[in-house]
Amino acid sequence: MKWEVVIGLEVHTQLTTQSKIFSGASTAFGAEPNTQTAVVDIALPGALPVMNKAAVEKAIQFGLAIGAKVNRRSVFARKNYFYPDLPKGYQISQFELPVVEGGAITINVDGVDKVINLTRAHLEEDAGKSVHEGLHDGTGIDLNRAGTPLLEIVSEPEMRSAAEAVAYAKALYSLVTWIGICDGNMQEGSFRCDVNVSVRPQGQAEFGTRREIKNLNSFKFIEQAIAAEVRYQIELIEDGGKVQQATVLFNPDTGETRAMRSKEDAHDYRYFPDPDLPPLVIGEDWIERVRSALPELPATMQTRFVGVYGIPAYDAVTLTASKALAAYYEATVAAGADAKLASNWIMGDISATLNREEKDISASPVSSEALAGLIKRVMDSTINNKTAKDVLRKMWDEGLAADAIIERDGLKQETDTGAIEAIVDAVLAANPKAIEEYRSGKEKALNALVGQVMKGSGGKANPAMALELLKKKVG
C-alpha cells in the first residue's frame, strides 16, 4: 500500500526581550540558578502579572510578516497542569483568541514552491528548568527561564514529507531571526519544534491518528525523528496494529522515538480566561507603526535580487538565508563585482570555508570589498578561476587584498602569446595521438591538453587562450 505522511509543526520561539513577559526579571541566558526571578515568576501568593509591551510588539511584527490577521483584541488563558517547574500550577497562554491568526509561509523543496498555511501564533510564558544531575537527592528547580516570553507558532497539517517539514522550519527560522524577534540560538532553546506526524493510505480523506514528537532543537533531528516516526507508524499498521495518540520523545543516540504519555492519562488543561489579565487590545495606529518599521522581508528581497541582479531564483533564496548574508552579497556587487560571479563565490568558496570554520558571515576575514577586489581580477582576466581560489585562501589566512597577493606571488595570468606558444608547442610534440584524434573529428581531444599547458605555465596561462592556440596550431 502507498502511504501519505501528514505533518504539522508547533514552534516555540523565544522572543528577544530584555525582561520577562509578566515581570521585570532579566531573560539573559546562563545566569546562576534562580538569580533572575521576580515574585511573579516564583508564584508568590498575590503577585500579579504585568504584560511586557515589547513581547506584544514582536508578535505584531510576526503577524504582519506572514500576512496574518493581528487580532485587535486577544485573551490570555490559564493552562492548568502540575509540574514542579511551573510553580503557579498553570501556564499563562492564549487559547480561544490568540494574538495572531492565519498567515502563510512559502517553502521550496527541490525547486518547487509550496505555500504552508499557519493556524495561529500566540503569546505565552516559558516554564522553569528541572535539573536531575549533580544533586544528593531529588530534582532541582531553576526558575530563571520561567516567564520568558514565547511566541508559539502553529502550522496547518499541510506538510507531506520530512523534507517539507524541515524546509518549513528553516523558512520560519530565517523569518523570525530576520525580523529580529528571536535570536535563533537553538542550543539555548530559543527555537524548539514539536512535530505532529500521522500517516494515511494514499487517497484517503481523513487523517490518521497522530503522535506528537516533542522538543526538537535541530533541523537534523526534525528530519531523523520524522523518518523514525513514519517508519514506526507504517510498520505498526501493516502488522495489524493501531496508532494510539501519544506524545513521544526522540532519542538522537538510538534514532528512535519513545512514547512519553499515552492518551489515557493525557493532560486535560482546563483552559479558562485568566482573571488577572484583561483582554489585550491592539490599536490600528500601533499596527501601522510596526508595519512601517518592518525591514524588507526575505521573499520580497528574493524577487528584487532576481529582477535587479539577474541571478537565478535558487541563488536568491540561498543568499537571503540571513540578513547578514544578503547584505554581504549586495555590498560585494556594489563594490564592483559581477552579480552572478559574486553569487557563485559567496555560495561556493566563501560559504564552504565559513561552514568548515563554523563561522558566521559577519565574522568572515574576507570583507565584501575584498571579495569584490578578487572577483574584479577574474573579470578582467588578470587571473583565472583556479588561481583565484588559491588567492582567496591566502586572503582568508593572511588578511591581504587580492592585488597584493597576485603581485607578491607573481600570479598574473600569462597573456603574452609568445610565451604560451612555446609551451603549446612542447605539449603538442609530446602528444601526437591527441592530434590524430582531433584531426579525425574528435573535437574534445585537445581539451585534455589544455590542462598540460596550464601545468606547464604554472597555472598562469589563460585556459581559453591556450585552447585557441592549440586549435590554431593543429589546424
Added chain:
Amino acid sequence: MSLSLDDVKRIARLARIAVTDDELAASQTQLNRILTLIDEMRAVDTTGIAPMSHAQDMQLRLRDDAVTAADRRDAFQAVAPAVENGLYLVPRVIE
C-alpha cells in the same frame, strides 16, 4: 450535564486533591448543582451579545521592556523547604 463519580475522581486527580470515598459523593452532588446553574445560564438567549472574557470592562495594561527586578534569591529561598546549589529541591521527578 451531570458528572459521574468517575468524572469527580478524575477532576480531583487533575487538581491534585485527595478526596475520600465519603467526600466523593458529596462533591458529586455539589458539582452537579453548580453545573445545573450553568445549564440555567446557558438557556438564556445571548444572540448578539459579545462574549465576555473578563468581569471588568478594561484592557490590558502594558509595561516597558526593562529589567527592574533585583536578585532576591536568598530571601526567596530562605522560606523554601529545601535548596541545593541555588536550586529549589523537590522530590525526584521521573518522566
